[in-house]
Structures are given as structure tokens and as C-alpha cells.
Amino acid sequence: MAHRISSFLPIVSETSKILILGSVPGVKSLEKQQYYAHPQNQFWKIMFTLLNEDLKSDYKEKIATLEANGIALWDVIDTCERQGSLDTKIRNEEHNDIVKLLHDFPNVKAIFCNGQKAHKNLLGILGKNFEIPIFVLPSTSPLHTIGFEKKLEEWKSIQSFL
Helix, strand or coil: CCEEEECCCCECCCCCCEEEEECCCCHHHHHHCCCCCCCCCCHHHHHHHHCCCCCCCCHHHHHHHHHHCCEEEEECEEEEEECCCCHHHCEEEEECCHHHHHHHCCCCCEEEEECHHHHHHHHHHHCCCCCCCEEEECCCCCCCCCCHHHHHHHHHHHHHHC
């Protein structure tokens, strides 16, 4: 039986320049009520490497570091039914109001999707000819098995917008 799950509130501010969108939080993230909480998810390691910062263990410090660098976080899906953490198991999804967020925070100049599911759903919301550039990056999930160095190389595209 699939459970109905909900994403978190966005982490965004007036100084946000880029928006990173995931699909919807996995089981570990929902348990901890933190973005990218699974210990094998490479999101935080990638971000802190790109920002040339020492990786913090405290969640509030991680978020503060992103905010200080103009990075916003959210998920494309607001609620859905899913058993486990696989994006392929997502059913009956309802989307977050990405258009409203971008309207309310006009300093966001680029959107980066953490994985194919987030990208596919975002294009369904915004369309292909949206005025802000949209990039799809390899998922930082441990289920996406390409190596850290390859993921990091592709995620470096964020740096030109910071």
C-alpha cells in the first residue's frame, strides 16, 4: 500500500539566484524532515565541494550556507503516493506552485533539476519555452549509481550562476 507523502516548504530568500528542485523527499528525508537526509545521498557533499566549503554536519548550518550563496531548494511535487523512495513508484502527484515561487522571488535566474523525474515534471508545469533557463543534472540519490566525480562534474554548471 502506497502512502500519501508531502514535500517540505521551500528554502528561498530574496537573495536566491538559483533554484534547485528535487522530485519529492525520500523516506529518510521525511523521517528527519530535512532535504537530502539519506546518508548516501551526495547532494550536500556536491554542494559544499562546489562552494569550496567544509561540509557541515548540522542541518541548519547546511541551509545557511546555501542561503548565503544564493541557492534555493524545493521539490516539484507537493504531495503524492509512494511506497519506498523510488521516483518510479510515485503515483497521483500534485505539484508545487513553482510559477508563484518564481514570481515572488524574481532574482532566481536559473533552475537546476536534481534528476530526470524533477525535470520531466517541471517541464509539464512550465513548458519547454519558459523564460528562465532550466537544467537537468544527474540525481544525487544513491539509487543513481554513476560515481561522485561524474556527478560533481555535471553539477559544476551551477557555478556560473552564483
